[in-house]
């Protein structure tokens with residue numbers, strides 16, 4: 430089986446607008462690595478708080494993205510670069526009427542809960558997104574503090590129609606033990622819909638979907654790797670139906686082996 434065209438739906442490459450790439454050079458270093466490693470589509474998703482979405486902050490993002498896109502089209506022609514947002518749900522009256530904030534033309538919107546914590550009202554947080562006729566694509570569900578004890582919410586959110594987009598780095602512990610355990614549990618019961626990088630163009634936050642694909646393949650889950658990092662992300666961008674992802678039961682000891690691959694230790 431040849432390697433698939435990988436798709437990254439979540440990263441922070443727009444220079445100088447959030448805690449991701451600080452300048453065009455840092456962003457281009459990541460995009461060049463994407464091109465080299467077979468990632469063909471990158472949608473960069475700067476943070477945008479619902480409470481700030483009506484302000485002038487967004488104009489700076491669009492200008493910075495245009496500057497990056499001009500350089501990328503010249504120096505990284507094999508990568509299709511798009512812009513969306515990682516929308517922080519910090520305002521129950523969020524204005525979600527602007528259809529240009531979504532992921533491609535597929536009707537999906539990347540969202541996150543504030544403070545990397547389980548929200549006080551987990552049953553209602555995604556309702557505002559659904560009510561505005563978006564498909565919520567929940568960023569890093571495995572990272573919210575308390576999710577391990579409240580694991581049932583992952584199924585409940587999926588029941589509502591939300592998609593679970595796990596961070597690549599969580600697979601090998603980049604975000605700590607709870608995120609690692611929850612990501613593995615989600616893989617094991619087939620409740621991961623997508624994997625994205627959440628690459629921040631910093632040495633400690635530069636995981637890629639290529640690494641995730643390699644590691645899942647190494648773990649004996651090549652079919653799931655392709656669905657999670659290529660087929661389903663492409664479907665989100667085009668508005669096609671996502672494929673069900675079979676449970677991935679990694680071989681015993683795989684996390685330790687993969688951690689050694691990552692760290693060289």
Ligand SMILES: [Fe+2]
Nearest residue numbers: 439515568627
């Ligand atoms: Fe992010």
